[in-house]
Amino acid sequence: MFTFVLRRALQTVPVVLGVTLATFLLSQIIPGDPTDVLLGPGASDEARERLRTALGLDRSMVVQYLYYLGNLAQGDFGQSFTFARPVIEVLADRMANTALLAFAAIALASAAGIAAGTWAAVRPGSLRDRGLTVGVLFLNSMPSFWLGLVLILIFGLHLRLLPVSGMSSGDGGPLNLMAHMLLPTVTLAAWSLAAIARMTRSSLLEVINSDYVRTARSRGVGEARIVLFHALPNAMPAVITVIGMQMGFLLSGAVLTETVFSWPGIGLAMYQAISTRDIPLIQGGILVLALAFVAINFAVDVLYAYFNPKIKLA
Structure with missing residues (x-):
């Protein structure tokens, strides 16, 4: 029974990684720019670029995903714009x-x-x-x-x-x-x-x-x-x-x-x-x-x- 449970637990690891990849890609395929939500449509291009750099949006998708995994491992899911809370x-x-x-x-x-x-x-x-x-x-x-x-x-x-x-x-x-x-x-x-x-x-x-x-x-x-x-x-x-x-x-x-x-x-x-x-x-x-x-x-x-x-x- 222990071997069966261990095998099933190991089989969930790639599934969990697939889930994290799917949720990360969600942010990439949703139309629009997150800076519009945070700064509003009237913000300047300089302010948008500064915010994109602060959020790490100027990095490649692979680097962003690795940072995303690292934050998840630390229990950091990001900051909610709607509720202004983690x-x-x-x-x-x-x-x-x-x-x-x-x-x-x-x-x-x-x-x-x-x-x-x-x-x-x-x-x-x-x-x-x-x-x-x-x-x-x-x-x-x-x-x-x-x-x-x-x-x-x-x-x-x-x-x-x-x-x-x-x-x-x-x-x-x-x-x-x-x-x-x-x-x-x-x-x-x-x-x-x-x-x-x-x-x-x-x-x-x-x-x-x-x-x-x-x-x-x-x-x-x-x-x-x-x-x-x-x-x-x-x-x-x-x-x-x-x-x-x-x-x-x-x-x-x-x-x-x-x-x-x-x-x-x-x-x-x-x-x-x-x-x-x-x-x-x-x-x-x-x-x-x-x-x-x-x-x-x-x-x-x-x-x-x-x-x-x-x-x-x-």
């Missing part, structure tokens, strides 16, 4: 909010998706199985921002049951936070719920039709016990993989959801940075989300190997 501080303040929303969404999607997929797999071809298929197609076809706007329109404007923006209002408190989290969590979880339910159903159907399940039935074991204690655990490795992938997608999908609901996370900060051409903050936000995606995939690989010993032997 990028790492802006991201650190908001990472917990994004993580809270993403983990709540994946918990909801996992619980509901596994339950729905199991419920449908027990009776393949039945009305509830066909209903799940239609529901999955419906959720997969809905953009998250559209679903968020629909939920705001129904539960915020018409029914006035739930708040539609921010993390708290009034005196705050846990219940107030939960009320503010409900709509963005459902919005963010919808697509992942459909993917997890579909994978749970297909994986469970494959296991249910195996020989050892038929043997258990012939011995008189109850159907509920067969599904919950024999079939479902053996179907979980594939489901865990999907859950891990969806967690990474939720972190990136939080950009739209946080913008719709004004949730003060990394996604909203990146939206504001794009609006103001704050390249250091855009770079830092993409880098943090990409590294989180890599870390989640690494954890999923380890869990998959733990549940499936054949992977370690391979």
